[in-house]
Amino acid sequence: MQPATKLERRVVTAAEQALTSRRYVSPLDVLTGIGWVPPGLVTDWQQGRAPHLEAVAVVSADRLADALEVFHRWVDSRGLRPSEVEYLAATRDRQPLRFTAAGDPALELTYRTHWMPADLPERQREQLTAKQSKPPELVVVQALKAFTCVGCGRGDADLLMMENAGPVCLTCADLDHLVFLPAGDAAMTRRAKKASRLAAVVVRFNRSRKRYERQGLLVEEAAVEQAEHECLSDEDARARRRERDRERREAADETFQQELAQLIFQLFPGCPPPRAAAISEHTGTRGSGRVGRSAAGRALDPDAVTRAVVASVRHEDTAYDELLMAGVPRDQAREQIRNDIDRVLDRWRREPS
Incomplete structure (x- = not known):
């Protein structure tokens, strides 16, 4: 495919870069690559703070459709093979994520389809698909202002999870037995997360940068103790x-x-x-x-x-x-x-x- 219009050039560039760096490419890769769906707002959607992807796009649904049309012409020209991937929310209920306001099944499938080189070995294809379909990390938000839990009505908590009905405190989310491990020590974080049967990422909204930033993890206390011991042994x-x-x-x-x-x-x-x-x-x-x-x-x-x-x-x-x-x-x-x-x-x- 020889891109002619400015949109075609942008779409093809974003698609080629994603395919080269990750060995697969998706509609979401292209839309974020051309700047029509800001990555920070994608996070809002993934964490249940937006009803569908179209709601966080900076262009209309029709313009998104134009970009996808160009993308699929490029896919055909490259002879790529499709692979359907699950998109699950980073919330306790792991609800499937919606891409469109209308929820049309055919269009939803288009968004969920990732594309890989035809000569990619079948084992690598299966590994990539499994990795892409892996449920995302649970996300807990450090509240910037007081909120009321929709489960118990509590109004003095500072950590929340977003659910369809609204914010819930950690007690109602069944996460109140976990302890907070601040970010800053990559080895501690990696080992504690691996040792914990249940973990959640803690984020906080940065008003000046207009994005959520990672603050640390919620993990089991025993996992923190194990990680501390391992880190001391190979410092x-x-x-x-x-x-x-x-x-x-x-x-x-x-x-x-x-x-x-x-x-x-x-x-x-x-x-x-x-x-x-x-x-x-x-x-x-x-x-x-x-x-x-x-x-x-x-x-x-x-x-x-x-x-x-x-x-x-x-x-x-x-x-x-x-x-x-x-x-x-x-x-x-x-x-x-x-x-x-x-x-x-x-x-x-x-x-x-």
């Missing part, structure tokens, strides 16, 4: 492994930033070498959340790299930051400096004389 070995992992990450980051700088030169041969290096380092910093660390950026997608260059020019070569400091609204400020950005990019796209 030195884990410290050495962390140091080796840090060195490997640094080497990988350096290689990635060099490749990113090379692509900047290909797209903008007139860009000064120190500037290209600075852009690649800035946008490719691990954990920064910038364009270079996005899925498209890590795949060295030219559109993503161009966006990184544009962002650098906006802040370094125009009066954009000064306009924002002066109180000019962002959209107006961007409009005012648009020609300045175009002039710099036009100069950089030309071979140096």
Whole structure:
């Protein structure tokens, strides 16, 4: 399939990236990849805080259908094989998740179908399908404000689970025998979760970032004690492994930033070498959340790299930051400096004389 429209290019790029990184691709991968279903709102849907996926999309159901039509044309062109996957809510009752407001069975099946390469061995196909169908982690929310449990009417609890009828306290959710293990020690968390017969992830909404963030786990007390014993017994070995992992990450980051700088030169041969290096380092910093660390950026997608260059020019070569400091609204400020950005990019796209 040769993408022609902007939507087709975006859908195909998102689908190719998902298929390459995970050996399968789903409609949800594509819709999150093109930004029509924000990942944070997908979490709301998965945790029972939205009735269906269409309710958290930033576009209409008709536009979602347009993207799925493009996606299935691409699937046909690649000769991929289908595999139906269960989508269950991260709630105590594990209810099946709904994708559409109407609940049409054929469309629901379309969303639940994942696609894999035709040459993928049958055993790997079964393993992937089983992994994708695995029930999600139970999720408990740290409440930001007082709530009333719909089960017992209690109004002084600070932890809740969402159910169809509304929030319930841990007692009504049969989770009040678990203890809280704060996040921060990956080995403790991993081992306690493995040892606990029942566990739930604790999240809290971050208002400034507008997303739920993991705070820790609820696990059985005996599991915490077992995990503490195991961690004390191999603390030195884990410290050495962390140091080796840090060195490997640094080497990988350096290689990635060099490749990113090379692509900047290909797209903008007139860009000064120190500037290209600075852009690649800035946008490719691990954990920064910038364009270079996005899925498209890590795949060295030219559109993503161009966006990184544009962002650098906006802040370094125009009066954009000064306009924002002066109180000019962002959209107006961007409009005012648009020609300045175009002039710099036009100069950089030309071979140096």
